[in-house]
Structure formats: structure tokens, C-alpha cells
Amino acid sequence: MSGAKQVPGPPETVVLPKRLKAPEIVAVLAEIGKRTGNGTVTLDFREVEEFDSTTLAFLGHLTDCLPGVAAANVPDALVRAEAGFARRPDGCWPEKPAVAPTGTRFGRFLQSMADRFLNRVRTVGQFMAMLGDEVFHIGNFLKTRKGVYPGETWNQIFFMGYKSYPIVCVLLFLVGVTISITSVEQLKLFGADVYVADLVGYAMLLELVPLMTGVILAGKVGAAVTAELASMTVLEEVDALRTMGIVPTRFLMVPRLIAITLVVPLLVVMADVAGIFGGIVVARLSFGMLPATFLDQMLNTVDWSDFTWGLVKTVVFGWAVVIGAGFKGLTVGRSAEEVGRATTESVVLSVTLVIVLDCLFAFVIY
Amino acid sequence: MDIIAARELTVGYGRAEVLRRISFTVPERLITAVVGVSGSGKSTLLKTLAGLLPPLGGGFDFAGCPVDYGSEASLSALYGQIGVLYQDGALLNGLTLYENVALPVRMRYPELPEGVVRDMAHASLAQVELADSAEKLPAELSGGMRKRGALARALVLNPELVFCDEPSSGLDPITSHLLDDLLLRLRDSFKMTLVVVTHELRSIERVADRVLLLGDGGLRFAGDYADLAASDDEFIRTFFLRKDHHDDA
Numbered sequence: 285m286s287g288a289k290q291v292p293g294p295p296e297t298v299v300l301p302k303r304l305k306a307p308e309i310v311a312v313l314a315e316i317g318k319r320t321g322n323g324t325v326t327l328d329f330r331e332v333e334e335f336d337s338t339t340l341a342f343l344g345h346l347t348d349c350l351p352g353v354a355a356a357n358v359p360d361a362l363v364r365a366e367a368g369f370a371r372r373p374d375g376c377w378p379e380k381p382a383v384a385p386t387g388t389r390f391g392r393f394l395q396s397m398a399d400r401f402l403n404r405v406r407t408v409g410q411f412m413a414m415l416g417d418e419v420f421h422i423g424n425f426l427k428t429r430k431g432v433y434p435g436e437t438w439n440q441i442f443f444m445g446y447k448s449y450p451i452v453c454v455l456l457f458l459v460g461v462t463i464s465i466t467s468v469e470q471l472k473l474f475g476a477d478v479y480v481a482d483l484v485g486y487a488m489l490l491e492l493v494p495l496m497t498g499v500i501l502a503g504k505v506g507a508a509v510t511a512e513l514a515s516m517t518v519l520e521e522v523d524a525l526r527t528m529g530i531v532p533t534r535f536l537m538v539p540r541l542i543a544i545t546l547v548v549p550l551l552v553v554m555a556d557v558a559g560i561f562g563g564i565v566v567a568r569l570s571f572g573m574l575p576a577t578f579l580d581q582m583l584n585t586v587d588w589s590d591f592t593w594g595l596v597k598t599v600v601f602g603w604a605v606v607i608g609a610g611f612k613g614l615t616v617g618r619s620a621e622e623v624g625r626a627t628t629e630s631v632v633l634s635v636t637l638v639i640v641l642d643c644l645f646a647f648v649i650y
Numbered sequence: 651m652d653i654i655a656a657r658e659l660t661v662g663y664g665r666a667e668v669l670r671r672i673s674f675t676v677p678e679r680l681i682t683a684v685v686g687v688s689g690s691g692k693s694t695l696l697k698t699l700a701g702l703l704p705p706l707g708g709g710f711d712f713a714g715c716p717v718d719y720g721s722e723a724s725l726s727a728l729y730g731q732i733g734v735l736y737q738d739g740a741l742l743n744g745l746t747l748y749e750n751v752a753l754p755v756r757m758r759y760p761e762l763p764e765g766v767v768r769d770m771a772h773a774s775l776a777q778v779e780l781a782d783s784a785e786k787l788p789a790e791l792s793g794g795m796r797k798r799g800a801l802a803r804a805l806v807l808n809p810e811l812v813f814c815d816e817p818s819s820g821l822d823p824i825t826s827h828l829l830d831d832l833l834l835r836l837r838d839s840f841k842m843t844l845v846v847v848t849h850e851l852r853s854i855e856r857v858a859d860r861v862l863l864l865g866d867g868g869l870r871f872a873g874d875y876a877d878l879a880a881s882d883d884e885f886i887r888t889f890f891l892r893k894d895h896h897d898d899a
Contacts, residue, residue, distance in 0.1 A: 430760050433753070439744075516742075524740040527700050528754040528803075529729040535757070 297326045297356075303334040309342045316353055330357035340366045414533065414611050421534040422541060431534045440543035444505050448547070449554055452500055456555040459492055460484060460562020468570050477571050478581060484563030485582035489590045490649070493555045495642055497548070498601030502634030505602075506609035509540060510630035513613025514623040522614065537610045544602040552598050556591070597645050604637040653678045653713055653811055653843050654699060660707035661691065661698045667706055668694045672869040674862055676811075676845060681837050683854045683875075684847045686864035687889075692847040693737075693815055695864070699845070700813050701728045713810060730758070733804030735814040739796035741788040741803070748784035751775055751803045758807065774806040775799075778832060794825035801832065811843040812836070818850045830856050863889065 298315060301308055316325055327346065332339070343366050346353050358366075387395070425432055464484055471477045513536060516522050525532045560582070567573035612630035616622045654676035662668040668691035676682045684692045697703035699710065704719040711717070713731060718724040741750045752771040755762060775781045778798040788796055797817060804812050814833065818826040830853055836842040837859075848854060854861065854875070861878045863871035863886065870885050871878055878886060 431757070433757070519738060520736045520740040521742055523697075523702050524734065524736055524742075524800075524803075526702060527729055527732060527734040528757065529726060530754070530757045 296324060297328055299328040299330065300332050302331050304329075304332045304339050304342075305334065305336050306338045309338055312342075316350070324352050324354055326354045326356050328356050329359060329362060332359060332362060335362055335365070410615065411608075411611050414614075415607055417533050418537055418541060418607055418610075421531070421538050425534070425538050425542075431531065432538050433535065436539040437542050440539050441547055443508070444501075444540075444543050445547035445550060448501065448504055449551060451504065452497055452551050452555050453558040455500060456488075456493060456496055457558040457562040459496055460488060460559035461566055462562075463487055463492065464563040464566035465570070468566065472571075478573065478577075480563065480567055481573070481578040481581035482585040485560060485586045486590065488559035488563070489556055489586055489594045491594075491642075493552060493559055494594050494597040494601060495638065497551055497555055497598050498605065498638035498642070499635055501544075501548075501602055501605045502608075502631055502638060505544070506605045506630050506634040507627050509606060509609035510613040510627045511623060513610060514616040514626045517614060517616050518618060518620060518623060532614065533610075536614070537606070540606050540610065541603060544606050545599060548599045548602045549595055552595050556594070593645075593649055597642065600641055600645075601638045604641055605634040608633045608637050651678050652676060654710055654845075656699075656708070656710040658708035659695075659698070659705055659710055661694050661703065662706050663694070663703070668867065669864065669869070670867050671708060673708075674869060674872045676843070677860065678843050679837065679841045680859040681833060681844045681846060681857050682860040682862060683858035684845060684862045684864065685849065685854055685858075685889075687849060690864040691867070692849070692864060696734075696813050696815055696845070696847050700732060700734050701725045730807075731810040733807070733809040733812040735797065735801045735804050735812065735817060737816045737819060739788070739800035741796060741800055743788050746785050746787055747780065747791065747799045747802075748772075748775070750788070750799065751784075751806050754803065754807055770806055771802075774802040777805060778802045794821050794829065797821070797829060798832070801829075805836070805842075811845065814844060814846045814848075816848055816850075817846060818848060818853050826850070826853065827856075833857050865889075 298312065300312065304312075312327065329343075339362070343355060343358065343362065346355060386392075421431070424430075464480055467483050468477050468480050471479055471483075513522070516536075522532045522536075525535055564573075564575045564578045567578050568575065609630045612626045612633060616626040652675040654674075656672065656674050658671045658673055660667055660670050660672075684695060686692050694703065698705050701717065701719075709716060712728055715724075715727070717728050741747070742753070745753065748771055751774050752767050755767045755770050772781060772784065775784055778801050780795060780798055780802060783791060783795060783799075788799070791799060801812075801814075801817075817829050817833070821829065833844055833846065834857055837844060837857075846853075846857060858875045860873065861871060861875050862869060863878065865885055871881065871883070881887070
């Protein structure tokens with residue numbers, strides 16, 4: 285044991301060192317632990333000169349709460365200090381929580397599952413209420429042109445559109461390249477490599493551009509919307525809006541919903557072009573297909589309805605992302621820690637909504 | 651006349667009751683301090699009175715009309731008559747100080763000409779001596795300036811009553827003193843009613859005409875500050891004894 289030494293006389297007496305603070309006390313406790321069952325251990329304080337609040341707490345603790353351990357030769361200075369040291373008035377701290385769990389383990393499991401289920405139902409109810417609110421607010425805004433801060437919609441268009449198009453274009457170009465490379469290899473086996481144009485065009489316009497744009501918007505726009513609104517909630521800015529007579533779900537959400545509605549078609553067009561361009565590049569490099577031939581071949585299969593469905597899907601995904609993100613941001617708790625958690629949950633919620641809606645669209649379109 | 655009359659009001663969060671069945675009044679044109687130690691329910695009570703947190707029981711009248719949390723019209727009427735100074739100001743970070751102060755006017759009365767909005771906002775900023783900082787963003791302001799800016803925003807629509815949540819918190823004694831002066835000026839010059847939530851005992855002593863003292867989940871005292879200071883009640887004496895220690899320090 286570091287810091288304490290055994291005296292040759294009575295075997296169960298430990299003379300404590302001159303300095304008795306947290307590290308030395310830890311060593312003493314370890315020593316006491318080893319001696320359990322060997323009778324009373326007497327801790328001899330005679331040499332103790334340097335002590336602090338840990339020493340005082342330890343002295344009180346061993347006097348009241350450690351059976352089989354006794355203190356001896358405690359210096360006056362330590363006794364006086366311990367007398368003035370505020371300890372728990374009614375004895376020892378409980379080692380375990382006083383509240384014992386009630387009911388059987390299975391009963392508690394069922395209770396917790398029921399609580400979680402009810403919480404989920406409540407959350408879905410709140411989300412649907414917010415969705416209804418937003419539809420009402422948009423309609424009301426289009427009719428009255430009131431309730432939205434002037435210029436805020438343009439700010440949001442700039443953020444959601446201008447700041448998002450590079451990443452959307454680059455990623456969709458790469459998706460176009462990837463899907464072309466993987467399909468060409470398979471189609472070559474059947475001598476059908478020319479059909480890569482049909483495949484890329486169809487997949488891009490109807491499926492990959494909407495889905496990937498939705499996911500990118502969830503990560504970029506959704507996370508930013510949640511972080512901003514959650515911070516505003518935590519900093520009482522949302523409460524301030526409310527007490528100014530401003531409806532937060534209108535003031536904060538309507539500009540974002542209008543912005544996403546205007547921005548998504550532009551993003552879709554650019555993403556479609558980028559993805560198809562990726563296919564053209566691969567077709568040209570892998571088997572020499574001319575761009576004009578690629579486009580001719582593609583237009584034999586895809587038409588305006590495919591483009592339109594892709595556009596409608598992406599607008600709906602954009603709405604889902606913004607409403608999901610706004611819901612998470614405006615229902616956050618009151619601590620800074622919850623801002624981070626809400627942002628993470630927002631991305632998960634938005635991506636889930638995008639994929640679920642995509643699945644529903646598949647039933648409608650095909 | 652009383653601007654607020656609360657009856658058997660219970661406030662709290664979810665199932666947790668913070669204050670139970672309290673009844674009190676807030677008279678017009680005076681400063682009422684809501685006092686108590688941390689966690690006594692001061693801010694929770696303010697949120698309920700400001701229309702942000704539905705009461706768990708009982709209710710209150712504002713300017714003679716019962717406030718119905720289930721009615722948007724009732725809440726909207728309440729919001730139209732109050733201003734709130736939040737603990738950290740709660741100015742919108744993306745807007746300049748001027749835009750923050752003009753915001754409630756623009757949003758509630760979009761038909762008003764921009765010149766009128768500008769004059770109202772500048773008059774309110776001048777009232778709190780921040781006319782020169784109108785174009786600054788909240789991030790460029792000191793803590794005291796942010797609070798004064800938030801007060802200007804709370805005052806811009808000439809509310810019947812202004813709630814101030816911990817106006818002195820986080821401020822140095824001089825700035826805190828200046829803010830207290832500002833509250834007194836609003837009461838004396840503009841005949842404004844203020845409800846100030848605070849635990850700063852010096853501030854209570856300076857500005858409060860009436861005091862609501864909260865403790866142990868209830869209302870321990872409601873009356874004039876002079877009566878509170880002279881009270882023999884043990885809870886009140888303990889509270890003020892702490893003040894003496896605080897002052898000595």
C-alpha cells in the first residue's frame with residue numbers, strides 16, 4: 285500500500301502518512317478491502333499533517349459507515365476541521381438507489397414498450413398537425429401575402445439552391461458514371477450495350493435524381509434547417525416571436541417551403557443533365573457511342589411524363605425534408621445538447637421520409 | 651385597477667406542478683417583482699402569464715378578460731397587449747438591431763408605411779439609448795446592449811404590460827443599475843406596468859413597488875415591498891437575511 289505503513293506491534297493498525305489526500309486515501313481503502321474478515325483495522329492518524337476536504341469526508345465516513353474500521357490518534361486540527369465540515373446530517377449515503385423497481389420484469393418491459401409506442405403515436409400526431417398547419421399557412425400566405433418576413437424567401441432560395449447545386453451536380457454526375465459502367469459490363473454480355481442510354485435516362489429521370497437529390501437535401505438543407513430552428517428554440521427566439529404575435533410555424537417555415545418549391549425544379553434539371561452527361565461520357569469512352577446517338581436512343585424510351593414524375597417526386601421529397609427538419613427543430617428541448625441530437629434525428633427522419641415516399645410513388649407510377 | 655388577476659393558478663411542465671393553486675393580482679402602472687430562489691417557479695409563472703405555457707389548473711384574467719389557452723384569438727389578444735424581455739434578449743441573429751425592433755410592427759401591421767415603422771423603431775431605440783447602434787447585428791452588441799435592444803423591441807408596440815425575465819442576470823453591477831434606472835423611467839415617465847422576474851435582491855429593493863415571493867411550490871407573500879421588508883415571517887426573514895449576507899459580501 286503506497287503512503288501507509290504497518291507498524292510491527294498490533295498487526296491490524298495502519299499508520300497513515302503525513303500527507304493524506306485523495307490518492308493516499310484510495311490506497312488506504314484498497315488496503316482495508318484486502319483485510320476484510322481479519323477483525324478491526326485501526327487507522328492511526330498521528331502523523332497526518334496535510335489534509336483537505338477529501339480527508340474530512342473520509343474521516344467522517346469511516347467513523348460512521350465503515351464497519352470494522354476505527355480511527356485513532358486523530359490530531360486536534362483534523363477533529364476541529366471535521367466538526368465544521370458539512371456532511372450529510374442523517375448518516376451514511378445509501379450505497380444503492382433507495383427506490384426499488386416495482387412489478388415483474390416482464391410487466392416493466394411491457395410498460396416501457398407501451399410508453400414508447402404512445403410517445404411515437406404522439407410524435408406522429410404532432411407531425412401531422414404541423415403538416416396540416418403548413419398547408420394552411422402556405423395557402424393563407426398565397427392569399428394574403430402576410431406573415432412572412434420580406435426578403436427571407438430569397439435568403440432561403442440562395443441557401444437551398446445556390447449553395448446546393450454544386451454538390452447535387454457532382455454527385456449525380458458520379459452516379460451517372462457509376463450506373464453506366466456497371467450496366468455496360470452486363471449489357472455487353474448480350475450485345476445490348478447500346479441500351480445503356482435507355483437505362484441511364486430512365487433510371488436518372490425517374491428514380492436516381494429524385495432519390496439522390498432528396499437524400500442530399502436531407503443531409504444539407506434538412507440538417508441546417510433543424511440546427512437553425514433548434515438553436516432559435518433553445519435561445520427563446522421562437523418564444524419571442526410567439527409573444528410578438530408572430531406565428532413561428534408560419535414565419536419560419538413558409539419561406540423555407542416556398543424556397544424549396546422554387547429551387548427543386550432547377551436542381552432537378554441540373555441533376556438530370558449531370559447524370560445523363562455521366563452516362564454519355566462512359567458510353568463514349570467504353571464503346572465509342574456518340575453523344576447524339578446516346579440522346580436519340582434515350583429519347584426513344586423516356587418522355588416528358590418521366591421527367592415530370594421525377595420533378596413531382598423531388599418537390600414532394602423537398603417538402604418532406606423541410607417539414608421533417610422544421611418539426612425536429614421546433615420541438616427540441618431546452619438544452620444546447622438537444623440541438624445536436626435533433627439535427628441527427630432530423631437527417632434520419634428526412635431520409636426515412638424520402639425513401640418511404642419514394643416507395644409509395646413506385647406504387648402510383650408503375 | 652389590476653391588469654392581471656390570477657385565480658387558483660397551477661403552473662408546471664407536463665405532470666410536474668411547480669406552483670400550486672396560487673392567487674394574486676398585478677396592479678397597473680407599478681413594477682411588480684416576482685421573487686424567489688432559483689427553481690422556485692419564477693420563469694415558469696412568467697411563461698404562463700405571457701401565453702407560452704398552458705396552466706395546469708386555475709386561470710387568470712388579463713385587463714379584465716379571461717385568457718383562454720385553447721383559443722388562438724384569446725392568445726393573440728394577449729400577445730397584442732404584452733411585451734417580453736427575455737433573459738438573454740432573444741434577438742434574431744440574422745437581423746440588425748433596427749430590423750429586430752421593427753419586426754413586431756412589420757409583422758402585426760404590414761399595412762403601415764415603411765416611414766412610420768422606421769420612426770417607431772427609432773423612437774423605441776432612442777428610449778433605451780441605442781439609436782446609434784441600430785444597424786449593428788446582435789452578435790456585435792454587448793450583453794447589456796442586447797438586453798436594452800430586446801427591451802426596445804418589447805416596447806415598440808406600446809404594450810400594456812412588459813414582462814422582464816431576469817433583466818440583471820449576467821450583467822455587471824453598473825450595467826445592471828442602468829437597466830434598473832431604465833425600468834423606473836418606463837414606469838414613471840410612460841406610466842407602464844412591468845412584471846420583473848428576478849432573484850437580484852438589490853434590484854428588487856430599487857425597483858419593486860409590489861412583490862410576489864415564491865417558495866415551496868406556492869406563493870409565500872404578495873403585497874407592497876415595504877410590507878415585505880417589515881414582515882416577521884420566518885421564510886421572508888430567511889430570504890432577506892440571505893440578502894444581508896449577499897450585501898456584506
